[in-house]
Amino acid sequence: MPDRSIEFGKFGARGIKGYEAVARQLDKLAGFIATPVTVRRGLMARLHYLTRSAHARVAAREAGLTVTDRTLKAWLDGKRTPSRRNLARIEDAYLTVRRQNVARYLLGRLNREGRGTRVEFHPLNQSQVSRPHQRVVAYRVLNVRHWDAVVQAWADNDEEGLDRAWFDDITVDLGSDYGAYEYVTNIGFAA
Known part of the structure; x- marks a missing residue:
């Protein structure tokens, strides 16, 4: 089980955890107050x-x-x-x-009565990784139909639960290379 990339960035790869990118996207959809609390x-x-x-x-x-x-x-x-x-x-x-x-x-909004939401996985940035150490990771698209665990963990501000729900429930549908999407540059979805 991944957690997968024990020494992430060792050869120069850059990215963020997939669940962090999802949390950022959900935060954008939630529409928080933009003006800082200090004002x-x-x-x-x-x-x-x-x-x-x-x-x-x-x-x-x-x-x-x-x-x-x-x-x-x-x-x-x-x-x-x-x-x-x-x-x-x-x-x-x-x-x-x-x-x-x-x-x-x-x-x-995300489940859309069982139709789900299209999710785009933008792979990690390997521009600083030497050729022999680069992974073959491509842009992927997946239609996610069950968001319950992800949204609940996000609402509870449970990072561990969000990581588990995102990685174990969602990315496994990418197939055998799902571990390559533990770190990404971005996760995109419009609901």
Whole structure:
């Protein structure tokens, strides 16, 4: 079982883990707030997202934003500003809650009632690898029909689970050379 490329990059190959590329693509599809949390506008957008309903407040608390309602109100009114530590907690809570809220929608969008989504595997960059050490790895396309485990691991921010779901459930459908796609330059899919 791969984990495969024990000394990845030893001969100059460059790339990222396939599951990291998938997580980046799912993050793009989730549509996070673009303004950083350190800017007032970004902070307010995140706080409004996390406090707009009782359900959102409960999810924010479960995600690690454990300040009092009084402190939240002071932040929203602009009377106080959060510390760096609390800004990081706000950002983490926002990402967690947003992923959980968007996961069901993304799952339906990616599965498309059993039709699936076309995924493009862009192989790792071997331009710096000498000829004798280069692998024959080509651009591949695969239609993925079952995204459940991948989206659930992404929503839970479980990197190990995402790696396992992506590599063991999805890339094995590439055939016998599936291990060559552990590292890629990009994974592309439009849902």
